[in-house]
Amino acid sequence: MAPDPIPTRTLGLWCPDWPVVAARRRGDAPGGEPVAVLERGRVLAASREARDEEVGAGLRRREAEARCPGITIVELDAAADARAFEPVARAVERLTPRLVIDRPGVLAFPTRGPSRYFGGDAGLVAHVLEAVLAEGIDDARAGIADGGFAARLAARRARIVPPGETPAFLAGWPVGALGDETLAGVLGRLGLRTLGAFAALPAPAVLARFGPEGIGAHRLARGEEEHPPALTVPPPDLVEACELDPPAERVDEAAFAAKGLADRLLGSLAERGLACTQVVVEAETEHGEHLARAWRHEGALTPAALTERVRWQLDGWITGGLGERAAAGDRLTGGLTLLRLTPDQVIPARGRQLGFWGGDAAAVDRAAHVFARVQGLLGPEHVVTPVAQGGRTPVERVRWVPWGEPREPGPRRPLQPAWPGAVPGPSPARVLEPPPPAELLDSRGQPVTVSSRGEASAPPAVLRCDALPRRGGEITAWAGPWAQDVRWWDRRGWARRVHWQIVMGEVACLVRVERGQATLDALYD
Amino acid sequence: MARRGAPVVLARERLLSVPGPLGALLPGGALQRGAVATVGGEPGAGVTSLALGLAAAATAAGEWAAAVDLSGTIGGLAAGEAGVDLSRFAVVRGVPNDRWATVVAALLDGVSLVMADVPRGLRVGDARRLVARARERRTVLVMVSSPAHAWPADAGLRLWAEGGAWPGLEPGQGVLAPRALRLRIEGRGTVSSVRTAGDALALTG
Incomplete structure (x- = not known):
């Protein structure tokens, strides 16, 4: 596997307590007084004045009112928060077109172009904050780092992390920053309290113990993108x-x-x-x-x-x-x-999304976890799933996809329309790859050859191969030859390839003759 | 009225029913979860098709199956034609001999049916540990044995594929068609412990 490229340098912008800010902007809550926004009966965000009275996220409404009499309580209105954030997004969009919104209050964009235009990272941050301030948002923080995850953390500290120093910047953060409470809990019990300690674990061990979600978090902790870039090209x-x-x-x-x-x-x-x-x-x-x-x-x-x-x-x-x-x-x-x-x-x-098939989601999770564990033991290419694709021979007609990668046919191998010259009949249950050498002989003991017009020199009578029971024997029935020209447009790569279906008593197999050499390609078992 | 305190176990939780004509030949038409089944026969006699037919029982129930393929030769299309849903079927290849038991034991944790080739020089102790693991995890273990490498431990169900004539093909004419496979089945019935044995025919690839 090629080493991952450095993650895209990204600017993160964070408006703290956005639900409170939005509620004040639409006039639902007074400015300069304690305000708390509730979601399903618990405090989601609180204003600075409320936090001074020890009102924090997760409190019940009654507790919040007890700690801070006179607090204004507002129910969360996510749609209104998003609407209120739109002018902010628009203001930043004047500086760069490639804006990505995470949720109302948080956005990010790659800095490469804009940073050069505004004279460096510091100049860009100043311009962004100025644009946001012009919209009437006085508390906004921006940070720059390599990769979206690190940029969002850098925004919380309003820091510009120099290129290449992102892993060191991340190392000091607690594992809770990954945003996965279950994982953070387990890591904490294992004594791994910071991202740096988690990042120091070897990746195969993390994959074996924590599965695909764990390896995603591990990549983040090491300052890489969560998903390998090869997997993220949308069709x-x-x-x-x-x-x-x-x-x-x-x-x-x-x-x-x-x-x-x-x-x-x-x-x-x-x-x-x-x-x-x-x-x-x-x-x-x-x-x-x-x-x-x-x-x-x-x-x-x-x-x-x-x-x-x-x-x-x-x-x-x-x-x-x-x-x-x-x-x-x-x-x-x-x-x-x-x-x-x-x-x-x-x-x-993976995981929960696979439940669309109607199987129960727990079974999918269990299977996915075990496959990832076996991949951790043996290597990713050792656990594969078959995907049918277009082709002529049994080897060509299956693509073995490593577990975890998209199950798609190979490029230029559609199933439809049907492939001319494909070997017909049931599919062989054992496909030998690479195929062992064999001898296909006629009744006089001469190798059977096929002319350029696709005609056999003589009917095949005997097949010999070490991989067959009793090392082959007399042929009782056959079909073929099916001839294919492989790479006919390429003078050096050109080859004529011929397939035979051969039956010896109750054993059936598929034999290929190419460049004068016969091989046992598959066994109908 | 149901007796109070008696645990209720649904048939679906005890059995994994096998679809198609193969199921009609098995005691109860199903594999027992947590049990070991062996499949044996000469190469070319239909052993792989038979084992894949059993693996289809798991995916037909919406659950997962995995195969440990020592030679790396299982045909993916043949698995689909035997009734296995390929989106719920994974194959583990290139397993070194000393990791084999570890890998099979791991897979028994995660899927409903594991199909595996008996490796060379398998120790009785390892085999017995896998039998116990399969029973504990309620996973079916289908062991594909060959005349040279037999399964050294217990099995609740033993099947042999004994070949069958190939229709559709004559000297120089026709195309290979699916054949009827001769099977020999030995096992304990799922209701009583009467042994059933006999010759029978099943349609497979």
Whole structure:
């Protein structure tokens, strides 16, 4: 495996306590006084004034009110938070087009172009913070590091990590920063309290003990991308689009269409054994305006999560962020006529996503865990699953995909249309690769050859091969020859290849003759 | 009225029913979870097809099957034609002899059926440990034995593939067609402990 390239240098922007900020901006909560935002009865975010009174995340409403009398309690409104964040995203988008929103309050983008344009990382951070401040957000933090995960942590400390120093920067963070409580708990009990200690473990051991999720976290802790880059090329034909006629002018009209798109997109990804972690939402209006925005999600997007994010984005575009603050230029001039969803980052589906097949999810998790463990013991290429693909011979017609990689036929090997010259009949249960040498003889003991017109020199009478029971014997029935020209366009690589189905008593096998040498390719067992 | 305190075990939790004509020949039409079945016969007599037919029982129930393929020769398409759902079937290849027992034991933890070739020089102690592990994890272990390498421990069900004539093919004519396989089956019935044995025919590749 080639060494991984250095992760993309990324800027992370974090607006702390965004639900509180958004509630204040829409007038639901007073500024300068303690405020807490609740989600399902527990505090999700609290203002600075509330935190001074020891009100923190996870408290019940009653506890929060007891600690801080007079606190204003607001219920979480995720859609409104997303709408309020839209002007911020738009302000940053003026500096760079490649913006990715994680959730309202957090966004990131690759710095390569913008950083050079604004005279270095420090200049870029200053420009971003200035743009955000102009939108009336006085508490925003930005950080730069190699890779999205490190950039989001750097934003919390408002630090610019020099290139190449990301692993050292990450080493001091507690394992809880990985955002996986179960994993963090286990690591803590093992005495691994920092990302640095976790990163020092050998990767095969992590894979064997913690499975694919564990190795993803391990990659993050070492300052690499969570998924190897080779696995993240999205298939180009997976774009889902629909035209809206009449044009959608209300959020609910557009969101209804978006729900169908989201279901179709994730369905066709699941058919290929893929899941999506980042999606680009695009829309066009009656007057030809074109809008696009990328959304990222920790782990794979579920249909509900994807629909929610598309809805937030459409809401942001249609209502133009906060109604009274939005400038005229930020509003759409007409209804939406086209919606498009493009998967921007895909990963092999595993664990819970595989449950689409109807098997129970626990069985999938159990199997996936054990396969990963065996891969840790023997190496990834030792656990494989068969995928049918187009081809002529039994060897060609199966692709063995290492466990964990997308189960897809090889390039230029579609199953349909049917391949001419394919060997017919049932498939042999033992395919010998590499095939052992054999001798295919006629009744006079001469090797059977095939002319350029595909005619055999004589009927085959005897097959000898050490891999056969009793080392072969008299042929009682046969079919063939099926001739194929291999690489006929290449003078040096050209070869004529001939297949025979041979039956000796009750043993049937597939024999190939190529360049005068016979081999036993497969046994019908 | 159900007796209070008696544990209720569903048939689905005890048995893994085998689809197709092969199932009709097995006692109870199913494999018993946690039991060992051996499949034997000469090369070319249909041993692999028979073992894959048993593996199909797991994927047909929506569960997972794995094969430890010592020679690395199992035909993926043949597995599909034997009824195995390839999206729930994994093959482990290139297993060194000294890791074999570890790998099989690991797989018994994670899937409903493990199919494995008996390796050269398998120790009785290792085989017995795997029998116990399969019983504990309620996983079916299908051991593919050959005349040279027999399974040295207990098995609840023993099957032999004894070949069968290939239809459809004559000297220089026709195309190989699926054949009927002669089987010999020995095992304890799942309800009583009566031994059943006999010759029978099953359609397989």
